[in-house]
Amino acid sequence: MSNEVPGTYWMAADGLHVDTRGLPPPDPLVAVLWHITQPERNGPVIAHFDRDPVYLLPELAERGWSYEYGAPDSDEVRLTLRPAP
Amino acid sequence: MSMAGRFLGGAQDRLLPAAIPFRFFVTAAVFHLLAWMVLLLAADEVAGFRGGTGPVLAAIHLLTLGTLAMTAIGASLQLFPVVTRRALTRNWPGHFSYALMLPGVALLSWGMALHQTTAMQLGAGLTCCGLLVFVALTANNLRRASSIPVVAAHGWLALATLFVAALLGVLMIWGIELNILSNRSGLAITHLTLASYGFMGSLILGLSLVLIPMFVLSRSLPPNPGWAQLGLTALALLVFSISFVSEFPGLIWLALIAGFGGTGFYLWQMAKILRSSMRKRLGLPFVLMRASWGFLILTLLLVTAYLAGLAIPNAVSLIGFVLLAGWLLTFLCGVLQRIMPFLASMHAAGKSGLPPLLSDLTAEGPLMLHAVCHFSAVTLCGIGIVADQSLLIRIGSALGVVGAAGFATFAIIVALKVRQGPRTS
Numbered sequence: 109m110s111n112e113v114p115g116t117y118w119m120a121a122d123g124l125h126v127d128t129r130g131l132p133p134p135d136p137l138v139a140v141l142w143h144i145t146q147p148e149r150n151g152p153v154i155a156h157f158d159r160d161p162v163y164l165l166p167e168l169a170e171r172g173w174s175y176e177y178g179a180p181d182s183d184e185v186r187l188t189l190r191p192a193p
Numbered sequence: 194m195s196m197a198g199r200f201l202g203g204a205q206d207r208l209l210p211a212a213i214p215f216r217f218f219v220t221a222a223v224f225h226l227l228a229w230m231v232l233l234l235a236a237d238e239v240a241g242f243r244g245g246t247g248p249v250l251a252a253i254h255l256l257t258l259g260t261l262a263m264t265a266i267g268a269s270l271q272l273f274p275v276v277t278r279r280a281l282t283r284n285w286p287g288h289f290s291y292a293l294m295l296p297g298v299a300l301l302s303w304g305m306a307l308h309q310t311t312a313m314q315l316g317a318g319l320t321c322c323g324l325l326v327f328v329a330l331t332a333n334n335l336r337r338a339s340s341i342p343v344v345a346a347h348g349w350l351a352l353a354t355l356f357v358a359a360l361l362g363v364l365m366i367w368g369i370e371l372n373i374l375s376n377r378s379g380l381a382i383t384h385l386t387l388a389s390y391g392f393m394g395s396l397i398l399g400l401s402l403v404l405i406p407m408f409v410l411s412r413s414l415p416p417n418p419g420w421a422q423l424g425l426t427a428l429a430l431l432v433f434s435i436s437f438v439s440e441f442p443g444l445i446w447l448a449l450i451a452g453f454g455g456t457g458f459y460l461w462q463m464a465k466i467l468r469s470s471m472r473k474r475l476g477l478p479f480v481l482m483r484a485s486w487g488f489l490i491l492t493l494l495l496v497t498a499y500l501a502g503l504a505i506p507n508a509v510s511l512i513g514f515v516l517l518a519g520w521l522l523t524f525l526c527g528v529l530q531r532i533m534p535f536l537a538s539m540h541a542a543g544k545s546g547l548p549p550l551l552s553d554l555t556a557e558g559p560l561m562l563h564a565v566c567h568f569s570a571v572t573l574c575g576i577g578i579v580a581d582q583s584l585l586i587r588i589g590s591a592l593g594v595v596g597a598a599g600f601a602t603f604a605i606i607v608a609l610k611v612r613q614g615p616r617t618s
Contacts, residue, residue, distance in 0.1 A: 112469075114412060132341050133275060134407035141410060141471065159278060162208050163407060166538035169547045192547055 115139040123152030137164050144173055153189040160185050209271050211540045211611045213287040217267025218533055222604035224259025228252050229593035236587040240507045240578045244381050251306035256517055258298045264525045265396050266327050273331055276403055277338035277345055286330045293323030313366050321359050328352050343419035347399020350427055354391025358384050379437040391430050393521050398422055398459050408531055410471035418458050425455035453493055460486055477564055481527030488519030511578045518571050530560050533607045540611055556606045559599040566596025
């Protein structure tokens with residue numbers, strides 16, 4: 109699946125950014141879950157969406173990842189994801 | 194509105210108030226129980242049923258309108274705004290549709306069971322008004338769709354076939370009193386076909402393109418097979434309806450070929466999604482959904498055998514039963530047991546933190562009971578219809594009642610957990 113993971117991603121000082129904007133459902137869900145389930149992933153993931161990813165939240169809980177909404181923005185919805193303590 | 198929704202503001206929030214979908218889902222679970230109960234009482238009449246008012250027709254409508262349509266409406270109101278990326282403009286029509294449908298279906302079924310024409314007319318009127326509100330609300334949402342046009346197009350086909358099926362239903366009820374219908378059986382079969390393969394089938398085929406990848410965590414599909422599936426399904430429904438209403442049976446073979454084609458494209462896409470699933474364990478919901486796909490193929494094979502002149506005892510009853518209880522009911526029970534805890538978890542989510550685990554929001558014992566009883570009920574009733582054995586149908590229906598009670602227990606448990614309200618975080 110690694111060659112097929114939807115969306116774009118890049119590493120920045122604040123963590124791994126995953127941009128899912130413009131993707132049809134359920135690709136944003138698949139993209140974020142693929143990144144957080146990689147074995148080496150334990151730092152923050154900043155996920156960019158063009159709509160509220162309500163369907164992602166139960167899946168994060170199942171995997172023990174917490175989320176925090178970023179400041180409201182007219183262009184995107186941003187979530188910061190971390191492994192739950 | 195969820196905490197997340199309030200935080201983000203209404204424009205981006207496409208999560209309906211929990212009361213709207215859950216009201217439809219819990220009611221569907223209760224009508225499901227009633228449908229099996231009425232079938233149990235009418236077990237002697239099931240195998241030889243060829244239409245006409247009575248408890249078997251009431252059981253059919255408790256299942257189709259009470260269970261299948263209620264589930265479809267609740268799910269559509271929640272899911273189409275996600276697919277179209279357009280929030281519903283207002284919430285009150287969802288409540289209003291429910292307020293019309295609930296007494297409408299109850300009155301219609303009661304009138305059918307007791308041969309009460311006035312009750313049927315009033316019930317049909319209320320039900321049709323409720324369906325019309327749903328059609329208007331969904332059409333307004335689909336009209337503004339900006340995402341996944343192939344799924345939205347399935348929605349349009351579903352609404353169009355629902356409209357015609359409801360019209361034919363009303364015509365048949367009024368025709369009882371006025372005695373104006375010369376081709377009643379042709380109209381009844383067209384009504385059933387448009388309501389089941391048309392309305393329910395189009396919704397299932399369309400929403401599966403988004404729901405199944407979401408459930409199993411697989412990428413979205415390319416649109417072309419979805420368009421082929423839609424085109425063949427629409428062709429099958431159109432040609433089938435013309436062949437029955439015009440009493441020109443030769444066309445039905447063309448409809449069947451198109452129906453097999455549409456089903457083939459659908460199942461090929463579902464298999465492709467399952468092959469690329471990121472989720473290791475799909476669980477009980479997918480046992481039901483996979484079985485329902487088998488029942489879908491079985492209905493088409495039974496119709497083919499019947500039309501080819503093979504001597505299948507009580508073929509009409511058997512086809513109707515496998516279609517409604519086998520394919521549609523099994524699929525929707527699978528979807529509901531996956532989506533209800535999912536929606537409950539989303540509604541409980543705060544602006545940060547962890548929402549409740551899905552495993553804390555479900556009820557595995559009642560769902561296992563339902564699955565075992567449901568499959569036993571469908572098998573026993575199916576054999577009972579072919580063998581013309583009322584006892585088998587009675588035992589099957591009794592198991593159906595137990596299974597439906599298990600499913601209703603699950604639905605009520607999830608709904609009560611939603612009513613506890615969102616977590617604050």
